Amino acid sequence: MKAKEWLGSRATQLADDPGAIAWLILVAFVYGGATFIRSQATNWGPDHMMILASDMFVGRSDLSSLTTINDIVTINGHNYQAMSLLPTVPYLPLVPFQFLWPFSRWIVSAVIGIVAGWLALPLARRYGPGGSINYWIAALGAFGTLLFTLTIEGDFYYLAHLEATLLIFLSLIEWHDRRRPWVMGLLIGLMALARPTLILIAVPFGLALLAESKDRVRVAVAFAMPLLAAVAITGWWDWVRFGSPLETGYDIAWLTVGLEQLRYQGLFSTTHVPPNLALFIGGGYSVRDGFPWMVPSNEGHSILLTTPAVLIAFGAGLRERLNQVLWASVIVVAIPVFMYYGGGGGGTYGYRYAMDFVPFLIVLAAIAMKDRFGNLERILIGLSIFFVCYGYIWQVYK
DSSP: OHHHHHHHHHHHHHHTOHHHHHHHHHHHHHHHHHHHHHHTTSOOSOOHHHHHHHHHTTTOOSBSSOSOOTTEEEETTEEEEOSOSGGGGGGGGGTTOGGGGGGHHHHHHHHHHHHHHHHHHHHHHHHSOSTTHHHHHHHHHHHSSHHHHHHTTTOHHHHHHHHHHHHHHHHHHHHHHTOOHHHHHHHHHHHHHHSGGGGGGHHHHHHHHHHTOSOHHHHHHHHHHHHHHHHHHHHHHHHHHHSOTTOOSTTTSBOOHHHHHHHHTOSBOGGGHHHHHHHHHHOOEEEOSSTTOEEEOTTOOOGGGTOGGGGGGGGSOSSSHHHHHHHHHHHHHHHHHHHBTTTTTTTSSSOGGGGGTHHHHHHHHHHHTTTOOSHHHHHHHHHHHHHHHHHHHHHHHO
8 A cells, every 4th residue: 555655646746747757758768769779780689697597497597508608607517607696687577478588688778777867867856956957967877977878788798787877876866865774775785786896885875874873783783684685695696606605706707818817917906907097097099981980999998088077076075974975985886996807898888897986976976066067067968978979879880
């Protein structure tokens, strides 16, 4: 009954909000249409996650067939995908409908990407200055970040980033509204089941919850229980596949020669930081004679050439506790990103792994726009949307 009442009240609110309705239609149309066009430029068929989901239905944790060879762990003749659990979950409802398997990669990515894009507006309304500026912020979140280009690829590797972005948006909305410890713990735990390093944001958010609470024991327990459950599920999944709750598979998976040489220096190592930072800040384009002319590196390129509007975030100060929590989240997540052997995320437009912390920068930018929103901010957001749209064109016509 409560759920029905909640849905009814939400429907009433939406009916009285033409701006939100227009936003829902815009995001669904653009993301859905772009995904369909992108799907026509590649082969169709079940991907690894669809295969794994169907195998899980018959009690298998290994893959009955392969569609790629990177990140595959072979143990006693069985092939396992070295990947966290959550990207497989959205495929499970599609298992009984085999006629949907060839389209599953597009369906799953588009649905999750669209929902994340929808959330960009309520997020902007909570942290932005109000009025039309909130729509600029929402446009930045939905069309000026790699959320868009990752969605339209229909790639199971990118699905974890889509899930994580959606969950980060939800957690930041919850943080603004009610700050329920168990909800925050649950959302961060789910993030960790998609992108394990995101569990690190439990530190700044957990400390902030404790700092503002009178009943710290109750808050700590409520916040920690979902996190511990996520860790336990991850450990169980790794034990089922690799025989140890501490083995993620990434350290023993098969890789191409170039990646294997980088991993030999350490899965996470300070030796990877200088080249990763150089790529993140200074990586650029090359050119070719044919359309679309600019050629992004297959290893990724500068955040300034995908989402330069993150620079606006530096206008948000450090005096407010909210800003401190957000900047701390950016830092604790960025550290493992730049220490990772995989660079920007090979085969992706832009610096894919930066999507682990870019959502926090978007909110910081929204906060900064409360004090200033002028031509510079408009230009930076416009450039971000332009670069992301170019990334879409590149992915279709490369």
